[in-house]
Amino acid sequence: xGDSKKLLEVKDLSIYFQGKQALDRAVDHVSxxxxxxxxxxxVGESGSGKSxxxxxxMQLLPIPPAKIDSGEILFEGENLLKKNARQMxxxxxxxxxxxxxxxxxxxxxLLTIGEQIMESLMTHLKMSKDQARERAIEMLRKVxxxxxxxxxxxxxxxxxxxxxxxxxxxxxLSCDPxxxxxxxxxxxxxxxxxxxxxxxxxxxxxxxxxxxxxxxxDLGVVSKVSENVxxxxxxxxxxYGSVEAIFENPLHPYTRSLLAAIPDVSNRQARIExxxxxxxxxxxxxxxxxxxxxxxxxxxRINAEESALVEQEPGHFVRIFKxxxxxxxxDQAMKAGESDE
Amino acid sequence: xxKYIRSRLIQTxxxxxxxxxxxxxxxxxxxxxxxxxxTEKITDQAAIDRINAQLGLDKPYFVQYFLFLRNLVFFxxxxxxxxxxxxxxxxxxxxxxxxxxxxxIILFALVVxxxxxxxxxxxxxxxxxxxxxxxSTLGMALPSFLLAIxxxxxxxxxMQLLPLSGLxxxxxxxxxxVTMGMICAAEVARLTRTSMLDVLGQDYMRTATAKGISxxxxxxxxxLKNALIPILTFLGNSFKAILGGAVLVETVFGxxxxxxxxxxxxxxxxxxxxxxxxxxxxxxxxxxxLGIDLFYGLIDPRIRLAKDND
Numbered sequence: 001x002g003d004s005k006k007l008l009e010v011k012d013l014s015i016y017f018q019g020k021q022a023l024d025r026a027v028d029h030v031s032x033x034x035x036x037x038x039x040x041x042x043v044g045e046s047g048s049g050k051s052x053x054x055x056x057x058m059q060l061l062p063i064p065p066a067k068i069d070s071g072e073i074l075f076e077g078e079n080l081l082k083k084n085a086r087q088m089x090x091x092x093x094x095x096x097x098x099x100x101x102x103x104x105x106x107x108x109x110l111l112t113i114g115e116q117i118m119e120s121l122m123t124h125l126k127m128s129k130d131q132a133r134e135r136a137i138e139m140l141r142k143v144x145x146x147x148x149x150x151x152x153x154x155x156x157x158x159x160x161x162x163x164x165x166x167x168x169x170x171x172x173l174s175c176d177p178x179x180x181x182x183x184x185x186x187x188x189x190x191x192x193x194x195x196x197x198x199x200x201x202x203x204x205x206x207x208x209x210x211x212x213x214x215x216x217x218d219l220g221v222v223s224k225v226s227e228n229v230x231x232x233x234x235x236x237x238x239x240y241g242s243v244e245a246i247f248e249n250p251l252h253p254y255t256r257s258l259l260a261a262i263p264d265v266s267n268r269q270a271r272i273e274x275x276x277x278x279x280x281x282x283x284x285x286x287x288x289x290x291x292x293x294x295x296x297x298x299x300x301r302i303n304a305e306e307s308a309l310v311e312q313e314p315g316h317f318v319r320i321f322k323x324x325x326x327x328x329x330x331d332q333a334m335k336a337g338e339s340d341e
Numbered sequence: 342x343x344k345y346i347r348s349r350l351i352q353t354x355x356x357x358x359x360x361x362x363x364x365x366x367x368x369x370x371x372x373x374x375x376x377x378x379x380t381e382k383i384t385d386q387a388a389i390d391r392i393n394a395q396l397g398l399d400k401p402y403f404v405q406y407f408l409f410l411r412n413l414v415f416f417x418x419x420x421x422x423x424x425x426x427x428x429x430x431x432x433x434x435x436x437x438x439x440x441x442x443x444x445x446i447i448l449f450a451l452v453v454x455x456x457x458x459x460x461x462x463x464x465x466x467x468x469x470x471x472x473x474x475x476x477s478t479l480g481m482a483l484p485s486f487l488l489a490i491x492x493x494x495x496x497x498x499x500m501q502l503l504p505l506s507g508l509x510x511x512x513x514x515x516x517x518x519v520t521m522g523m524i525c526a527a528e529v530a531r532l533t534r535t536s537m538l539d540v541l542g543q544d545y546m547r548t549a550t551a552k553g554i555s556x557x558x559x560x561x562x563x564x565l566k567n568a569l570i571p572i573l574t575f576l577g578n579s580f581k582a583i584l585g586g587a588v589l590v591e592t593v594f595g596x597x598x599x600x601x602x603x604x605x606x607x608x609x610x611x612x613x614x615x616x617x618x619x620x621x622x623x624x625x626x627x628x629x630x631l632g633i634d635l636f637y638g639l640i641d642p643r644i645r646l647a648k649d650n651d
Contacts, residue, residue, distance in 0.1 A: 058551055089554075108545040108548070110566050110640065110641060119558070120552040120554060155642040157643050168548070
């Protein structure tokens with residue numbers, strides 16, 4: 001695949017859920033793209049729309065209540081939203097694979113892990129049972145499970161959470177997909193296992209030459225694996241750029257508050273900064289401060305004013321309000337002052 | 342697993358002794374006896390004593406019970422007081438009819454009930470779901486004898502497709518099997534729907550979909566297998582109940598099954614048959630329960646492996 005060719009292009013995607021009193025869009029005019037072999041991190045808190053975006057690529061959203069309002073999802077040049085159920089079957093697990101958040105419940109308790117890996121091989125690559133079994137053992141070895149010849153006949157309940165997530169990775173990569181979507185793959189795991197799983201995904205992405213979308217609420221995870229970052233807040237993209245740009249020069253106040261919330265051991269902070277308030281409590285107005293993102297004020301403005309993603313540096317986009325051009329410049333100046341210290 | 346089966350079989354012995362002792366006591370405590378039934382209204386004490394001596398009913402109760410137990414070891418339940426045949430033979434004859442009936446009813450309920458339940462679950466809230474659940478409620482509310490008579494009227498009398506009653510050919514099994522099968526299927530459909538709806542919302546179903554395998558495989562292999570346990574429990578219980586004698590259906594369709602054998606025997610105080618059938622029913626319960634347990638293990642590795650460690 002040529003470098004210039006986009007593997008995935010999401011254009012102007014909007015999704016809402018029916019049945020709630022307000023038709024709040026879960027995903028609001030989101031656009032991004034991904035090159036072959038690249039990793040994109042999608043960051044945001046619960047309810048920001050990051051998982052819904054990922055599920056919509058695989059068309060795993062329950063429709064209804066979910067409804068895709070507008071947009072295109074171009075994968076290898078074809079619009080996935082135009083494909084019927086049968087055509088999507090050929091894409092799922094074959095071209096695009098997915099790893100989910102909960103390894104404890106994501107595997108079928110009644111089938112051996114071997115059977116669960118073999119299934120997609122036999123469906124997509126038309127392998128015989130013996131071939132598929134051999135490949136399943138090979139995949140278990142690749143995800144660094146010990147004694148794969150024995151483990152292939154184990155049931156999920158005989159494995160730990162970390163091992164189950166390895167099995168999920170083995171299933172996902174078994175058919176050599178061009179895109180792997182990881183929906184908070186480490187959230188449910190303990191810290192040491194988290195690091196191991198991330199290292200494994202990083203390593204295998206190179207081995208399999210797979211593009212990855214890493215969905216997480218943890219910027220630490222993103223910095224470890226991604227080249228580009230998409231920050232989402234309440235269904236909208238608020239900032240989009242390379243990892244370096246986002247981490248060194250975060251432009252959106254929400255991104256800044258997220259970054260401030262990463263614990264820094266070297267800094268010996270007494271307290272970790274908070275990202276204030278959960279999504280739903282918009283009516284409470286909380287304090288000001290350097291890195292504190294004021295949800296209420298922001299929400300009021302976003303309701304009242306028009307905003308747009310604007311390219312501030314090459315490849316670095318941020319959502320700003322139409323009449324904020326001047327204050328944005330001030331902000332930039334202030335930032336420059338800070339970095340002098 | 343072997344250890345588990347062994348301990349279950351030991352439990353069976355205890356159950357058998359308890360069950361036979363209880364029936365023995367109840368049959369003897371209840372008013373009326375075989376000799377009175379045989380001599381009908383004649384109150385000739387000498388005749389009654391003679392019959393009692395012949396049948397061994399003049400011996401003390403505990404002697405009678407131990408004689409019964411001794412014979413039980415050799416699978417000898419004695420001879421019926423009224424039918425003059427060995428009880429074992431009568432039970433085998435009844436079991437042929439009732440067993441066939443039980444198997445066909447359960448198969449009917451399994452196929453029809455599962456299909457309807459899955460269809461209802463997949464179309465939750467839509468027309469098919471509502472239609473199937475309506476039929477299911479009707480099926481559960483309808484008394485079996487009423488449904489039996491209705492079917493007899495339509496297929497036996499009006500259309501003359503099937504025999505009204507009796508067992509001259511296999512066709513005699515059709516109406517009774519369908520009658521009970523429909524009632525069972527109604528419950529199976531409802532259970533399948535509930536169980537499937539629960540399973541369809543599980544994470545592993547989404548994983549299965551994400552793998553891009555066929556919808557059929559997702560529903561049958563990933564879905565149904567997980568939904569099967571409550572359905573099997575119900576079918577196992579129904580199987581036991583029918584094998585123990587489907588009295589109403591056997592009566593309406595004139596089938597000489599276990600149910601009728603037992604009811605007739607109770608009316609006549611035919612103690613050997615009552616004892617024999619009781620032992621038979623106890624055995625059926627124990628064996629079918631064991632069968633259900635083994636089936637659980639077959640389906641669910643968590644149950645199977647837990648029992649290995651017992």
